[in-house]
Amino acid sequence: MTKHEEKKRSNIEDVNRSIYDIKDKVEYSFKADTGLTEEIIREISSQKEEPEWMLEKRLAALKIYDKLDVPPWMPDISDLDMSHIDTYVRPRTDMKGSWEELPENIRDTFDRLGIPEAEKTSLAGVGAQYDSEVVYHNVHEALAKQGVIYVDFETAVKQYEDLVRPVFGTLIPPSYHKFAALHYAAWSGGSFVYVPKGVEVSMPLQSYFRLNAPGAGQFEHTLIIVDEGASCHFIEGCSAPKYNVANLHAGAVELFVRKGANLRYSTIENWSKNMYNLNTKRSLVEEDGSMTWVSGSFGSHVSCLYPDTVLKGDRSKAEFTGITFAGKGQYLDTGSKIECLGKETTATVHSKSLSKGGGTAIYRGVVHIGPKAQGAKVSISCESLMLDNESRSDTIPDIIIENDNIDLGHEAKIGRIPDENIYYLMTRGLSEEDAKAMLVRGFAEPISKELPLEYAVEMNKLIDLEFEGSIG
Amino acid sequence: MKEIAINRLPVLTYRYLKTNDTKILFSAPQVSAAADFSDKTYVTVGAEFPENFEGASSETLAAALAGEKYTITIPSGMQAKLTIEIKLENQHADYAGAYHFLLQKGAKLELVWKLSGTEAAQGSYLASYYELEDAAELKISKLQADLAEATLYDQRFFKLGKAAKADVASAELGGKQVIVHSRGALNGDEAALTERTVYTGTGKQHLDLFYHIDHWGKKTVSLIDGKGALAGEAKKIFRSTLDFHRGCAGSEGEEGDYAIQLSPKAKNISLPLLLCTEDNVAGNHASSAGQVSEEDVYYLMSRGFSWEEARRIIVESLMRPIVDSLETSLQEETLEEIRRKLDAKGE
Numbered sequence: 140m141t142k143h144e145e146k147k148r149s150n151i152e153d154v155n156r157s158i159y160d161i162k163d164k165v166e167y168s169f170k171a172d173t174g175l176t177e178e179i180i181r182e183i184s185s186q187k188e189e190p191e192w193m194l195e196k197r198l199a200a201l202k203i204y205d206k207l208d209v210p211p212w213m214p215d216i217s218d219l220d221m222s223h224i225d226t227y228v229r230p231r232t233d234m235k236g237s238w239e240e241l242p243e244n245i246r247d248t249f250d251r252l253g254i255p256e257a258e259k260t261s262l263a264g265v266g267a268q269y270d271s272e273v274v275y276h277n278v279h280e281a282l283a284k285q286g287v288i289y290v291d292f293e294t295a296v297k298q299y300e301d302l303v304r305p306v307f308g309t310l311i312p313p314s315y316h317k318f319a320a321l322h323y324a325a326w327s328g329g330s331f332v333y334v335p336k337g338v339e340v341s342m343p344l345q346s347y348f349r350l351n352a353p354g355a356g357q358f359e360h361t362l363i364i365v366d367e368g369a370s371c372h373f374i375e376g377c378s379a380p381k382y383n384v385a386n387l388h389a390g391a392v393e394l395f396v397r398k399g400a401n402l403r404y405s406t407i408e409n410w411s412k413n414m415y416n417l418n419t420k421r422s423l424v425e426e427d428g429s430m431t432w433v434s435g436s437f438g439s440h441v442s443c444l445y446p447d448t449v450l451k452g453d454r455s456k457a458e459f460t461g462i463t464f465a466g467k468g469q470y471l472d473t474g475s476k477i478e479c480l481g482k483e484t485t486a487t488v489h490s491k492s493l494s495k496g497g498g499t500a501i502y503r504g505v506v507h508i509g510p511k512a513q514g515a516k517v518s519i520s521c522e523s524l525m526l527d528n529e530s531r532s533d534t535i536p537d538i539i540i541e542n543d544n545i546d547l548g549h550e551a552k553i554g555r556i557p558d559e560n561i562y563y564l565m566t567r568g569l570s571e572e573d574a575k576a577m578l579v580r581g582f583a584e585p586i587s588k589e590l591p592l593e594y595a596v597e598m599n600k601l602i603d604l605e606f607e608g609s610i611g
Numbered sequence: 612m613k614e615i616a617i618n619r620l621p622v623l624t625y626r627y628l629k630t631n632d633t634k635i636l637f638s639a640p641q642v643s644a645a646a647d648f649s650d651k652t653y654v655t656v657g658a659e660f661p662e663n664f665e666g667a668s669s670e671t672l673a674a675a676l677a678g679e680k681y682t683i684t685i686p687s688g689m690q691a692k693l694t695i696e697i698k699l700e701n702q703h704a705d706y707a708g709a710y711h712f713l714l715q716k717g718a719k720l721e722l723v724w725k726l727s728g729t730e731a732a733q734g735s736y737l738a739s740y741y742e743l744e745d746a747a748e749l750k751i752s753k754l755q756a757d758l759a760e761a762t763l764y765d766q767r768f769f770k771l772g773k774a775a776k777a778d779v780a781s782a783e784l785g786g787k788q789v790i791v792h793s794r795g796a797l798n799g800d801e802a803a804l805t806e807r808t809v810y811t812g813t814g815k816q817h818l819d820l821f822y823h824i825d826h827w828g829k830k831t832v833s834l835i836d837g838k839g840a841l842a843g844e845a846k847k848i849f850r851s852t853l854d855f856h857r858g859c860a861g862s863e864g865e866e867g868d869y870a871i872q873l874s875p876k877a878k879n880i881s882l883p884l885l886l887c888t889e890d891n892v893a894g895n896h897a898s899s900a901g902q903v904s905e906e907d908v909y910y911l912m913s914r915g916f917s918w919e920e921a922r923r924i925i926v927e928s929l930m931r932p933i934v935d936s937l938e939t940s941l942q943e944e945t946l947e948e949i950r951r952k953l954d955a956k957g958e
Contacts, residue, residue, distance in 0.1 A: 212623035212631075503624060510875070525890035528857055533886045535624050538898070540879040543872035546901040553855070553887045553894040 159378040159409060159438075161251065163244045163351050167270065171227040173354070177201060180324050183227045187293055187327070192304065200313035200323030207317040214441050214470045214499075219415045224387050225355040226325045228270040234291060235275050245269050252378065254347050262374075263342035264289045268359055270352050271327040282340060288333040289344055292360050295331030302333055307362060310393040310421045310449075318417040318443075322358050322391045329359035329390065334369040334400075343372040343405075343591070348390070350410075353382035361392040363402065365428075370401040374591055378438070381411035385440075388414055394422035396430050398452065403431040407594045410438035412468055418444050426452030426481070433589045434461035436473050445503060447476035450484035450512075457486040462586040465498030465530070474503035474535075483514035488521075491586050493579065495526035504536040506547065513544040521551040524582055556582075612636045617667040618792055618821035620882065621852050630880055633819050633848060635762075635788065639674050640736050644703030646679065649694035649723075658682040658711040664740050666766035667792035667821065675738035675766060678707025685718035687744075692721045697735060699728030699758060710739040714747035714775075723938050724753040727785070732761040739767045743775035745799060752938035753781040755789070756948045759814075762788040773799030773828070780936040782945045783810045784952060788817045795824040797831035797859075805834040809930040809945070811952045812845025812877065822866075823852040826859040826892070833864040838933055840926045840953065841870055841877035852884040853894050860891040868898040871926055873953075923953050 169186060171179045180201055184194040209216065232242050238255045239246070249255060249267050258265045264278035266289070273291035282289070288299060295303050313320040330346045350357045365371050379386060388410060396402045402422070410416050416439040422430045432446045448457040459475040477486040492500035500523060508515045523532040534551045556578045564574035580587075580599055587595040619632035648654055658680040666672025685691050697706050714720055726735060735758075743749055755763060763786040769777050783789050795804040806822050824833040835851045853864040868881045883896045903925045911921035927949065934945050 210626060212625065505625065505628065507628075513875075523885075523887070525887060528860075528888070528890045530890070531888050533622065533884070534896070535622060535884050536882065537624055537628055537630055538879075538881040538900075539628065539630070540870075540872065540881075540900050543875045543877060543902055545872065547899060549881075549883070549896070549898045551883070551885055551894075551896040553885045554892055555890040 159411065160380045161248070162380040163248055165352050166231045167228045167352065168231045169229040170225055173225050174222040175201070175204070175226055175321065175325065179226055183325065183327060186227070186229065189293070189296055190300070193296060196308060197324050200320045203313045204317060204320035204324055207320055209317055213443060214472050216415055216441055219385050219387060223354060223384070225352060227327055228352045228355045229272050230269045230274055232274055234273055236277055238275060241274060245274055248349060248351070249275070249347070252347065252349070257345065261342060262345050263340055264344040266291060266330045266346040268328045268346070268348045270350060270355060271357065273328050278344070285338045286335040287338060287340060288331065290331050292329035292331050292362065295362070299331065299333070302364065303331060303362065306364070306393065306395060310395070310423050311391050311419050315419060318389045319391060319419050322360070322389045322419065325356065325358045326360045326391070327358055329361045332363040332371065332373060334365045334371045336366045337368045339369065340371040343374050345374040345376065348375070348377040350379040350386055350388065354384040354386065356387040356389065359390045361390065364395045365397060365400040365402045367397045368399045372403040372405070375404070375406045376409070378409045379411045379414060382413050384413065386411070386414045388416045388418060390418045392420040394430065396422060396424040396428040398425045399427045401429045403433070405433040405591055407435045407590065408438055408442065408444070412438065412440050414439045416442040416444065420444070420446040422446070422448045424448060424450050424452060424455040424457065427454050428452055429456040430458070432459045432461070432475070434459070434473070435590055435594060436461070436463040436471050439471065440469060442471045442473060445474045445476050447478070448486070449478045449480065450486065451480050453481040454483045455481055456484065459488045459490070460586055460589045461490045462583055463492040463500045465492070465494045465500040467496035467498060469498040471499065472501040472503055476505040477507070477517060479508045479512040479515040479517065481512060484512055485516045488519040489585065490521045491583060492523045492532060493526060493583070494523070494530035494532045497529040499531040502534045507539045508541060508545050508547065510541040513542055516546045519549040522582070523553040524579065525553070525555050612638045615668050615670050617671060617790055618819050618850055620850055620884070621823060621854070622884065622886065630848065630882060637670055640678065640705035640707040640734060642704050643678055644697060644699055644706045646706070646708055647696045647698070650692070653683050653685055653691060655682045655684070656680070658709060660709065660711060660740050664738070664768050665794065666738055667764060667790050671736065671764045671790070672738055672766055674736040675707055675764065676709045678709065678736060680709045682711045682713065684713045685715060685720050687715040688717045690719040694723040694725065696725040699732030699735065699761065701729060701731045704731055704733045705735070707736040712739065712741045712749070714743045714749055716744045717746045719748045721750045721938065723941065724751065726755040726763065727757045728761070729757070730759045732758045734762040734764070736764050737766065741767065741769045741777060743769070743771045743777060745773040745775060747772070747775045749777040751777070751779040752941050753779070754937070754941045754945055755781070755783055756785040758785040759787060761786050762790070764790045766792045767794070769795040769804055771795065771797050771799055771802035771804060774801045775799060776803045778805045779807065780933055781808045782934065782937065782941070782948070783808055783818060783820070784945070784948045786816065788819070790819045792821045793823070795833070796827060797825065797833065798827050800828040801830045802828050803832040805836070807834070807836040807933045807936060809933045809949070810837070810839035810847065811949055812839065812841040812847050813952050814843045814845065816845045818845070818847040820848065821850045823854065824864065826853070826855045826862040826864060829859060830861040831859055832862065835866040836933065837868045838930050839870055840873055841879055842873040842953070844874070844876045846878040848880040850882045852886060854886040855889045855892045855894055857888040859889050862889070863893045865895045867896065869929060870900045871929060872900060872902055919954070923950060926953060
């Protein structure tokens with residue numbers, strides 16, 4: 140190896156994106172005009188043959204979208220022009236119940252991503268969305284017999300209107316912010332999960348969202364109801380190949396955790412570096428319920444993602460574990476929101492971020508302990524690691540306490556890998572780059588161990604490659 | 612009176628929380644009191660201020676600059692002590708004043724600010740610009756008490772040269788609305804600034820505390836430390852920012868806000884920001900809020916203290932390190948004032 144090669148840095152965008160970056164030939168059976176107009180919204184609704192109430196919701200949301208401004212605290216998204224976004228791209232297939240029935244190019248894409256294999260080995264159900272529509276959906280027969288519903292969102296709107304209609308758009312109303320309004324106007328695809336009372340779904344359900352069309356938007360809606368005493372683990376993955384035009388993701392995730400229920404929601408976001416990821420997630424937790432978020436944000440050009448947990452019920456619990464890795468050209472503004480409303484609620488937030496190569500990682504958090512949330516206990520920990528001095532890392536927490544019977548602790552740290560730690564490992568025989576890689580893995584380990592196994596492995600590979608040859 | 616926005620965050624967050632800034636009703640000072648100096652050796656009347664001197668808002672800074680102006684210059688290598696006392700009595704219901712402190716190379720100044728007065732006082736509009744040349748040292752102790760109906764603006768800016776050190780200890784105990792806006796620029800290598808504050812919010816007191824320290828020089832050190840208790844329907848907003856700019860290698864900063872909640876109606880808001888574009892730094896934030904520990908109260912009561920005494924001891928113990936860092940003559944007075952407010956329970 141030459142000295143020049145030794146000094147060559149591996150950049151984050153080099154890392155194993157090959158799987159995600161493979162572009163399929165762009166094919167579709169229908170594509171709406173670019174932009175966001177009433178005509179386009181009516182056309183989407185018509186294509187889906189959906190009930191009138193849903194069209195009315197879409198049109199009301201569009202009016203809200205037109206009224207609201209872009210929040211001034213957001214990252215710069217001036218390069219995102221809605222008039223150039225393809226709002227709806229229907230792939231050249233309808234939804235199938237077996238992978239073999241899918242067109243070869245779509246099947247190959249999901250094969251490369253490992254979804255069918257994961258389904259065989261470790262998942263209780265899978266939904267796969269390609270551009271604007273779900274193309275594959277399946278759930279284990281045993282679960283279906285227990286009354287578990289896991290279907291694409293279009294099917295849910297028509298077949299399970301009694302479950303969907305009363306709660307759809309209530310947790311994240313279109314007025315939540317401009318991009319929530321956009322979502323409700325243009326939503327397409329997504330998943331609906333209903334876990335009946337007392338049913339424990341022992342293996343995870345997974346939805347995977349793939350955006351192939353350049354310049355397109357993806358606006359899937361995920362709605363999960365875990366009924367009293369039930370439990371479920373849901374995994375959400377997403378990726379897209381990189382294009383020279385902006386893509387947009389503005390999904391919404393509404394999660395209802397009923398009395399004594401448990402929901403774990405894991406997300407691995409690995410969008411391409413031309414993606415504007417303006418996603419919204421919110422959970423409502425009732426008495427003795429428990430909500431666990433595990434979130435990994437690795438992709439996107441700009442990301443704004445702050446899962447919000449409303450601890451409405453007494454003794455309800457929330458846990459948020461998140462990691463953000465911002466590389467060159469990325470502005471990842473992520474965090475969490477905790478709203479303690481019920482008595483004796485507890486919440487733990489554990490957030491870590493890494494930034495390098497000029498990337499920006501922001502932690503933006505909110506803890507609001509309301510006047511009736513007597514006995515609330517909240518613990519927050521934020522750690523940011525800077526891997527060079529070209530990057531940016533900010534921590535912006537907002538803590539609001541409105542009663543005296545609480546216990547809150549918040550800690551934040553920012554900095555680089557301590558020289559003493561590198562030195563210590565080097566005295567034990569490690570090279571400098573191995574020592575650094577080990578310390579970064581150690582930094583990320585409390586989070587990576589919470590990720591689904593294949594994603595944890597992927598993250599460790601990413602860290603290793605990052606340090607390979609970086610010391611000259 | 613008009614509504615203005617004060618103490619705006621350097622980077623914004625969600626609007627619906629209404630914490631990016633504070634909206635208050637502002638009125639300009641009417642009848643002005645005069646400050647009393649313990650020693651006028653280094654004091655001259657009149658002062659000029661740089662354009663980058665920002666206050667809590669343009670209106671509140673302009674109100675201070677419209678009052679009396681002084682320049683205090685401590686020559687190179689000199690050491691000085693100075694007490695500035697402002698009393699707002701009935702016939703002088705307002706104060707407006709702006710001060711430019713220049714500590715030349717190696718100069719040292721121990722400065723005491725005392726602000727007090729009667730319930731008739733309306734407001735105090737204070738602005739002070741501290742310019743410390745290389746290796747200069749400044750120690751400020753501030754006690755603000757009484758003034759139950761007054762709105763008190765204290766706007767300060769610190770510009771620190773190489774190895775300059777400024778240490779500020781404040782007791783914000785009086786006033787109806789207390790607005791502190793402190794900004795520091797650690798320009799020189801190895802400069803250090805500490806901002807320590809104790810507060811007791813009682814009744815319907817509103818404390819709006821803003822601290823922002825920019826690290827520019829290498830190996831600069833900062834500390835922002837707030838400790839207090841909130842009773843009655845008091846409201847406190849603590850906005851603190853440590854900003855590590857590219858090039859400030861080897862710098863360290865800590866910020867902390869510790870509040871004891873003594874009333875179910877007290878409101879406590881904290882926004883401790885860490886902003887960073889330099890990797891070779893250590894920035895830490897820690898904050899906590901909660902009640903007086905029942906175990907601690909029980910322990911003290913088992914040693915013969917009443918519940919009230921036990922509670923007061925615990926709150927005092929939280930504040931004591933900052934009180935002890937005040938100038939000696941202020942310490943007992945500060946403790947007495949804290950005890951008086953806590954014994955009144957603020958309700």
